Amino acid sequence: MNVNIWAAARAFASALRAGHDGPRTSQHRASGTGTCPDWCTSDHRCTAWRRFPNGEHRSRSVSTRTPYGMMTTTRTASVGGVTHVEMLLSVRLDMRDRIAIRQAQLLTSGVDLATRAVLATSAELREVGR
Numbered sequence: 046m047n048v049n050i051w052a053a054a055r056a057f058a059s060a061l062r063a064g065h066d067g068p069r070t071s072q073h074r075a076s077g078t079g080t081c082p083d084w085c086t087s088d089h090r091c092t093a094w095r096r097f098p099n100g101e102h103r104s105r106s107v108s109t110r111t112p113y114g115m116m117t118t119t120r121t122a123s124v125g126g127v128t129h130v131e132m133l134l135s136v137r138l139d140m141r142d143r144i145a146i147r148q149a150q151l152l153t154s155g156v157d158l159a160t161r162a163v164l165a166t167s168a169e170l171r172e173v174g175r
C-alpha cells in the first residue's frame with residue numbers, strides 16, 4: 046500500500062474521531078443471556094432473544110441522505126457479544142460505463158482503506174488505555 050495514502054487515511058480516521066458528531070450507540074453489551082441491549086429493536090429484527098444459535102441483536106437502521114446517495118447503518122451483536130456494524134452505501138455513479146466502473150473501483154478501495162485506518166487507530170487507543 047502506498048505510504049502516503051495510508052498516512053492520509055490515518056489522518057482522516059483521527060479527524061473523524063475528533064470531530065465525529067454522528068449517532069451515538071450505547072456501550073451496553075450483549076450478555077448472551079437472551080436479554081436485549083438497550084440499542085436493540087427487541088422486535089422481529091432481533092433473533093437473539095429466541096436463543097437461535099446464530100441469533101443476533103439488531104439496532105434500528107439509521108439512513109442518511111448524502112450528496113452522493115444514501116448511507117444506511119445497522120449495529121448488530123451476536124449472542125456471544127461480538128458486535129458489528131453493517132453499512133449499506135448507495136452511490137450515484139456516472140452515466141458513462143467506463144467512468145462508473147472506475148468510480149466503483151475507487152469507492153471500494155477508499156471504503157476499505159478508510160475502514161482499515163479507523164480500526165488501526167482504534168487499536169492504538171486501546172493499547173495506550175484511552
Ligand SMILES: [Zn+2]
Nearest residue numbers: 081085091102
Ligand atoms: Zn435483541
